Amino acid sequence: xxxxxxxxxxxxxEWITSDGTIGITQYAQESLGDIVFVDLPKIGxxxxxxxxxxxxxxxxxxxxxxxxxxxxxxxxxxxxxxxPEKVNKDAHGSWMVKIKLKDPGELNSLLSAAxxxxxxxxxxxx
Amino acid sequence: MSAVQATPPQVxxxxxxxxxxxxxxxxxxFSGWDxxxxxxSSIGCGIVAxxxxxxxxxxxFDVSHMGDIRLSxxxxxxxxxxxxxxxxSRLAVGQAQYSALLYPQGxxxxxxxxxxxxxxxxxxxINAGTxxxxxxxxxxNTRQFKCRxxxxxxxxxxxxxxxxxxxxLLQKLTxxxxxxxxxxxxxxxxxxxxxxxxxxxxxxxAEDGFEIYIPSDExxxxxxxxxxxxxxxxxxxxxxxxxxxxxxxxxxxLPLYGHEISDTINVWEAGLDRFCKMExxxxxxxxxxxxxxxxxxxxMLVGLExxxxxxxxxxxxxxxxxxxxxxxxxxxxxxxxxxKNIALAYVPxxxxxxxxxxxxxxxxxxxxxxxxxxxxYKRPKKV
Numbered sequence: 001x002x003x004x005x006x007x008x009x010x011x012x013x014e015w016i017t018s019d020g021t022i023g024i025t026q027y028a029q030e031s032l033g034d035i036v037f038v039d040l041p042k043i044g045x046x047x048x049x050x051x052x053x054x055x056x057x058x059x060x061x062x063x064x065x066x067x068x069x070x071x072x073x074x075x076x077x078x079x080x081x082x083x084p085e086k087v088n089k090d091a092h093g094s095w096m097v098k099i100k101l102k103d104p105g106e107l108n109s110l111l112s113a114a115x116x117x118x119x120x121x122x123x124x125x126x
Numbered sequence: 127m128s129a130v131q132a133t134p135p136q137v138x139x140x141x142x143x144x145x146x147x148x149x150x151x152x153x154x155x156f157s158g159w160d161x162x163x164x165x166x167s168s169i170g171c172g173i174v175a176x177x178x179x180x181x182x183x184x185x186x187f188d189v190s191h192m193g194d195i196r197l198s199x200x201x202x203x204x205x206x207x208x209x210x211x212x213x214x215s216r217l218a219v220g221q222a223q224y225s226a227l228l229y230p231q232g233x234x235x236x237x238x239x240x241x242x243x244x245x246x247x248x249x250x251x252i253n254a255g256t257x258x259x260x261x262x263x264x265x266x267n268t269r270q271f272k273c274r275x276x277x278x279x280x281x282x283x284x285x286x287x288x289x290x291x292x293x294x295l296l297q298k299l300t301x302x303x304x305x306x307x308x309x310x311x312x313x314x315x316x317x318x319x320x321x322x323x324x325x326x327x328x329x330x331x332a333e334d335g336f337e338i339y340i341p342s343d344e345x346x347x348x349x350x351x352x353x354x355x356x357x358x359x360x361x362x363x364x365x366x367x368x369x370x371x372x373x374x375x376x377x378x379x380l381p382l383y384g385h386e387i388s389d390t391i392n393v394w395e396a397g398l399d400r401f402c403k404m405e406x407x408x409x410x411x412x413x414x415x416x417x418x419x420x421x422x423x424x425x426m427l428v429g430l431e432x433x434x435x436x437x438x439x440x441x442x443x444x445x446x447x448x449x450x451x452x453x454x455x456x457x458x459x460x461x462x463x464x465x466k467n468i469a470l471a472y473v474p475x476x477x478x479x480x481x482x483x484x485x486x487x488x489x490x491x492x493x494x495x496x497x498x499x500x501x502x503y504k505r506p507k508k509v
Contacts, residue, residue: 030166031152033152033163033164033172033173033369034172034173034174034462036437036460037435037436037437037460055489057437057460058173059173059174059369059373059459059460059462060163060164060173060369060372060459062437062439062489088167
């Protein structure tokens with residue numbers, strides 16, 4: 001599956017758009033398997049780039065979510081509380097939180113779609 | 127998202143390893159084995175789909191990582207009786223029983239299925255993670271008996287065919303009359319043109335099903351696996367990994383070594399009384415269990431259902447209403463069949479009554495749970 005070029009990616013398998021919308025990648029949802037629980041921060045929570053801000057749980061495992069950039073949560077996707085499986089069905093269309101970016105420049109250090117695809121391919125390969 | 131763990135080197139592989147990889151299975155290291163945890167959604171799999179296939183149709187598992195010890199000869203029954211807690215003298219030829227190997231203190235070396243294959247011929251099926259320990263334990267503690275001891279683990283590829291349709295599937299591939307093989311009985315028959323194959327009506331899914339023991343060479347193993355999958359097509363059979371195996375056994379409250387049972391947990395605490403025959407005059411662990419029975423147990427295994435949002439996981443703390451730590455979760459997971467979050471946990475007897483309210487500490491926050499009757503799942507009785 002191609003990774004959309006309208007956003008940036010982290011090595012922890014999150015994506016973020018230039019307006020601060022955050023989700024997890026197709027590779028992440030595949031690795032996790034059936035997602036059954038998504039725990040997201042409340043509106044107003046301050047996220048720090050590289051720090052955890054929530055969790056995603058599959059039947060088998062718990063995984064932390066890492067903030068791709070710093071900012072304040074303006075919205076959390078409440079739909080995922082009742083239908084977490086939407087992330088499996090459409091990882092790149094199922095956003096988790098929206099943040100007001102503290103410094104849009106932080107996105108420059110993240111991976112492009114092509115670089116992320118290569119990175120995820122290498123991680124899957126070993 | 128944290129990185130997915132890599133498979134460490136030097137892990138052991140079953141003879142079906144290449145088959146799993148070709149199917150695109152997600153592989154994990156389990157007890158020193160490179161095993162499929164689940165198969166891809168592109169072929170209709172994934173833990174939830176695999177779990178449901180076993181509950182409603184049929185699923186196929188490679189369980190070749192399980193170990194096998196054979197004890198045979200005139201002293202075999204005495205040897206089995208000495209090292210296991212259930213009463214093997216009650217087994218007819220062709221019958222099997224759930225049992226356990228105990229330490230002198232009444233705690234668990236491992237749990238086992240004892241099959242009586244012949245007059246003086248017993249097969250113990252043991253766990254992958256405890257293979258070497260069990261092997262040494264059984265060998266060292268059966269020396270005084272007139273019996274032959276064989277470690278057959280690497281001789282077999284063990285395939286589990288589990289679910290209400292398992293009997294229909296396997297009957298297509300064997301001349302043995304499977305309807306004559308009752309639950310926890312074994313038969314021998316031709317399976318996929320292989321003669322004298324051991325067919326046991328056993329499993330670890332709380333469902334009807336069979337486990338077959340075929341020669342472990344890769345060519346035969348792959349051929350039989352593929353023939354089973356092909357024969358199962360009409361029943362919706364899919365391959366199933368360790369992920370579904372775990373959620374299935376959890377719903378059925380079947381213990382997992384290192385979780386519900388271990389070298390620090392005794393038979394009474396684990397609630398396995400009905401498989402422990404104290405009327406047997408002697409077996410390793412009996413004396414300690416006699417003493418322990420007179421004393422009060424301090425912890426009991428119970429089933430929990432989460433009342434509040436959150437999933438209890440292995441090792442999480444169980445708290446009372448005041449937030450005091452009273453126990454711990456041994457296994458916890460979403461239960462795909464119930465669509466609820468369930469767990470097994472050790473708590474003091476006072477909190478072990480059905481309906482009792484407790485809390486589970488989930489990453490620093492406590493979530494409400496209640497003690498419920500177990501097993502969580504009981505398969506419907508056959509009409």
